[in-house]
Amino acid sequence: MNVHFIAIGGAAMHNLAIALHNKGYQVTGSDDTIFDPSKSRLEAKGLLPESFGWFPEKITAQLDAIVLGMHAKADNPELLKAQELGLKIYSYPEFLYEQSKDKTRVVIGGSHGKTTITSMILHVMHYHDRDVDYMVGAQLEGFDVMVKLTEDNDFMVLEGDEYLSSPIDRRPKFHLYQPNIALLSGIAWDHINVFPTYENYVEQFSIFVDSIVDGGSINYNEEDPEVKRVVEASQNPIRKLAYRTPEYRVENGQTLLMTSEGELPIEIFGKHNLNNLAGAKWICQHMGIDEDDFYEAIATFKGASKRMEKIAESSSSVAFKDFAHSPSKVQATTKAVKEQYSDKTLIACLELHTYSSLNAKFLKEYKGALDAADQAVVFYSPHAVEIKKLDEVTTDQIAEAFQREDLIIYTNPEDFKNFLFQKDFQNTALLLMSSGNYGGLDFDEVQTQFS
Template identity: 55%
Template sequence: MKVHFIAIGGSVMHQLALALHKKGYQVTGSDDEIFEPALSNLQKEGLLPAEIGWHPANITPGIDAVILGMHAKQDNPELQKARELGLQIYSFPEYIYQESREKTRVVVGGSHGKTTTTSMIMHALRNAKKDFDYLVGARLDGFDQSVQVTHAPVIVCEGDEYPASVIEKRPKFHFLFPHIAILTGIAWDHINVFPTFDFYLEQFTIFIQKIEPGGILIYNETDVVLKKLVKANKRADIRYQPYNVPFHTINNGKTTLTIDGQTGVLQVFGNHNLLNLHAAWYVCRELGMNAANYVKAISSFTGAAKRLELLASNDNTIVYRDFAHAPSKVKATIEAVKQQFPNRTLIGVLELHTYSSLNEQFMSEYKGAMDKADKAAVFYSRHALELKRMPELPAEKVIAGFGKEGLKVVNDKNDLMQWLQQHNYNNACLLLMSSGNYDGADILTFAQQVTGNSK
C-alpha cells in the first residue's frame, strides 16, 4: 500500500503517517513548513521530506491513497496533480474510516470533554489488556503516539466537529460512522465555521444519523440542549444510554467514585470529569468490561495533557493548567476546582486565544463562566488579534460579556505577570486556562516559584 500525505507536518497528520509506516505501508509526504515535534518524529522514522515545499513530481500514478491535511490550500500543486491523475484523495477522517471498516468503531463527539473521555476509554482498555486502535487529540501517559492503526478489532476515536479538509468542509466526525457513539454536551463554538448556533446544532443531528444501525448513542442527559436534540432525533434502529454524574464523595480534596457497587479513589476531580468517566464506563461495558475492572482502571487515570494538569504544589498552594477556552469548558473547570477545594482562594486566569473567544459578538457566551473564581483575569494579546486579522477587542466589552465583578482585563504579558505576583498564594489555588501560551509569558517558572518548587 502506497500512501502520500499532503501536509505531513501537521500534529495529527504526522502521527497517522508514523502509524501507517509501522503497519508496513510505503509512506511519503510533503509540506511547506514542519516544526517540532513532528520534524524529529518524522526524521527518526525516515519519513521527513528531503525538500521542503510542494512538488508535483511526488504525485505518481502508483499511489493508492493521497491524504490531504487541513494546512493544504485549494490551489496546492500536489493536490491539483493528484486530481489530474484521478487518484483517490481522502481527508484525515475519511482515511481513518477506510482503515477501520472491519473494526468496531467508538467515536466520542461533543463540544467539550472529547479528549478526556477518549483518553479514559483508552486507559481503561489498556489496563484490561484489550487490543485496540485509537485517535486522540492529546498526549496520554503510556501511549507513544496519538494515532495507532493496526489490525486490532476496535478503534476509539475523538470525533471533532471541525471541517475535515480544504476540499471537504463537513465536520470530521461525520465520516467515522460509529457503532458506539458518545455525545458529551453541546455549547456553541467555532463561530468562524458555524456562524449561527442552529447551524452548529445541525452538525450533531447529522452525527446521530451517522451511527451504524444496531449501534448505541451514549449521551449526557444533564445537558438540556443535548437532551432535547436526542429526543427530537430518535431512531428505532439504535439504542440510547443516558448518563449523568455518578455517585461520589469528596473528602480532603480526594474524590471517591462508586459504580455498580464498586468504589475507587480518583486522581482526577470535578463534575465534568465524573461525567466523562461515566460515559467512558458505558463504552467499556459495551466492549465487555465489568464494573470492578473499570473502577480499578479509572482510579489510576491521571488525565490528558493540559486538562486540569498539576503544574506545581505545596501544602498551601496548588497550580493547575487547563486547555479550557470555550465558555462551557471555562465554567466547568473553575467550578470543579472550587468544588474540590472550597476553602481555598481560587485565582483564575483565562487567555482568549481562539477566533471565537476573540470575537466581540461572542463575549456574551462567557456570561457567568468565571463567577466561582475569587479573583479573575482575562488576558489576550494584541498580537493574537493581528495574526487573526481581527479588530480591536475593547476591554469594556470583555468585562460586560463575562459579567464578573472585579474582573481584570490584561493585554500585555508583563502586566499579566505583575497581576499574578501581587496576590497572596497562601491557602490558594491558581488556575491557568488557555489553548495558547500567554504571548510567551513564563507561566511555568512562576508556578514553580510561587510553590517553592523552582530548580
C-alpha cells in the same frame, strides 16, 4: 501501499503518518513548516521531509493515496497535481474510516469532554491488556502514539471532532466515521468561524446521531438539555442509552466516587470529569469490560495531557494548566478547581485565543464563566485579533461580556507575567486556562513560584 501526506506536520496528521509507517506502509509527506513535537517524532521515524515547502514533483502516478491536512489550502500545488493525475485524495477522517470500515467503530462526540472520555476508555483498555485501534487528540501516559492502526483488532476508538475534514471537504470530521457505538457528551456553541449560528452548530450533532449505523447505539449525557433533545428527536433506529453524573464527594482535597462496592478514591476531580467517567464506563461495558474491572482501572487515571494538568504544588498551594477555552469548558473547569480546593483562594486566568473567543459577537457566551473564581483574570492579544483579521475587541467589551465587576484584563504579555510573578501564592489554587501560552509565558517559570 504508498501514501503521501500534504501537510504532514499537523498534530493529527503526523500521528496518522507514523501509525501507517508502523503498519508497514510507504509514507512520504510535505509541509511548509513543522514544529516540535511533530518534527522530532517524524524525524525519529525517518518521515521528516528533507526540505520544507510544496513540491509537485513528489506527486506521481505511483502513489496509492493522498491524505490532505487542514493546514493545506485548496490551491496547494501538490493538491492540484494530485487532482490533475486523478489520484485518490482522502481527508484525515475519510482515511481513518477506510482503515476501520471492517471493525466496530466507537466514536466519542461532543463540544467538550471527548478527549477525556476517549482517554479514559483507552486507559481502561490498556490497563486490562485489551488491544484496540484508536485515534485520540492528546498524548496519553503509556501510549507512544495518538493513532494506532492494525489489521487484527476488533475495535477502533475514535475521538469525534466536529471541525471540518479538509480544505476541499467542508463536512465535520465526525460525520464520516459511521459509528456502531457512539457517545455524545455535551453541546455548547463553538467554532463560530465555521458555524456562524448556534442552530447551524447544533445541526451537526443531529447529523452525527443520524450517521450511526442501523442497530447501533448511542450513550448520551441526559444532564445536557440540548444533547437530550437532539438524541431523543432522532428517528434513527438505534438504541439510546442515557447517563448522568454519579454520586461523589470531596474530602480533604480527595474525590471519592460512590460505587456499589463503597467509596473509591480517584485521581481526577470535578463534576464534569465525573460525568465523563460515567459515559466512559458505559462504552467500556459495550466493549466487554465489566463494572468492577472498569473501576479498578479508572482509579489510576490521571487525566489527558493538557487537561487539568497539575504543574506545581507546595505545602499550601497548587497550580494547574488546562486547555479550556470555550465558555462551557471554562465554567466547568473553574467550578471543578474551586470545589476540589474550597479552602484556598482560586485565581483563574483565561487567555482568549481562538477565533470564537476573540469574536465580539461570541463574547457574550462567557457570561458567568469565571464566577466560581475568587479572582478572575482575562488575557488577550490585540495583535492576535489583527492576525486573525477579526473586528477589534476592546477591554470594555470583555468586561461587559463576563459580567464581573472585579475582572482584571491584560492585553500586554509582560504585564500579565508581572501580575503572576509578583503574587504571593500562599494558600492559593492557580488555574491557567488557554489553548495558547499567554504571549510567551514559560510554565516552568510559574513552577518556581510554588517551590
